[in-house]
Amino acid sequence: MQPDTPRIRWAAPEEVAPRSGELPLSRAWRWSSPFDGPALQPVTAVFMSARAYVRCCAHAGSDLTNEVGGALVGRWLLDAETAQPFIVIESALPARHTRHGSTFLTFTQDSLVAFHDDLDRRYPGRELVGWFHTHPRMGVFLSGYDLWLHENFFPNPWQVALVIEPHTSQGGFFVKQADGRLDPRRYFGFYEILRVGRQSVVRWTNLRPEAAPQPKE
Numbered sequence: 684m685q686p687d688t689p690r691i692r693w694a695a696p697e698e699v700a701p702r703s704g705e706l707p708l709s710r711a712w713r714w715s716s717p718f719d720g721p722a723l724q725p726v727t728a729v730f731m732s733a734r735a736y737v738r739c740c741a742h743a744g745s746d747l748t749n750e751v752g753g754a755l756v757g758r759w760l761l762d763a764e765t766a767q768p769f770i771v772i773e774s775a776l777p778a779r780h781t782r783h784g785s786t787f788l789t790f791t792q793d794s795l796v797a798f799h800d801d802l803d804r805r806y807p808g809r810e811l812v813g814w815f816h817t818h819p820r821m822g823v824f825l826s827g828y829d830l831w832l833h834e835n836f837f838p839n840p841w842q843v844a845l846v847i848e849p850h851t852s853q854g855g856f857f858v859k860q861a862d863g864r865l866d867p868r869r870y871f872g873f874y875e876i877l878r879v880g881r882q883s884v885v886r887w888t889n890l891r892p893e894a895a896p897q898p899k900e
């Protein structure tokens with residue numbers, strides 16, 4: 684069955700500039716995907732708090748038959764020293780009012796209104812930096828429909844799509860390249876922002892732990 688096509692285009696690309704920030708490398712653990720490398724240059728680096736990771740995985744595991752998903756909340760920043768753009772995913776909003784089945788997920792107009800209500804009420808000053816959804820027993824990629832949804836609802840270059848495969852515990856981020864292309868097969872890793880004094884919580888089997896946090900001198 685084909686998902687219904689929402690008739691609205693939710694957000695035109697925003698002309699906002701990133702805020703000035705500092706890459707949180709001193710408390711972040713790098714997780715690499717098999718596709719990360721010099722040939723692929725995403726327009727933004729992705730940092731995700733351990734709390735947001737746990738929240739996404741909990742929602743992903745809540746239905747192992749049907750696709751589920753939601754929005755990613757955080758900030759879009761530019762490192763003042765290196766001019767590296769990056770997003771920090773601070774939380775996740777499980778979607779309500781969705782239509783879904785074992786091979787598709789559709790956000791409805793009500794889902795999108797609820798995301799923005801939650802954002803305004805609970806996360807003032809934050810942005811929807813992307814979205815996440817699951818692919819039970821299907822692997823980590825973006826379908827043609829996922830690409831359509833991404834372009835229509837999350838059109839800013841710094842907005843990302845996270846796909847989670849809950850059965851094999853895999854995940855990856857789809858991020859645009861400088862030329863605006865979004866490769867639907869090759870996903871990126873991310874930086875996990877650790878809680879003070881805590882160990883990593885990342886359990887995805889397809890990502891490899893790389894650089895440990897780099898404490899400041």
Ligand SMILES: [Zn+2]
Pocket residue numbers: 787788816817818824825826829
């Ligand atoms: Zn999908």
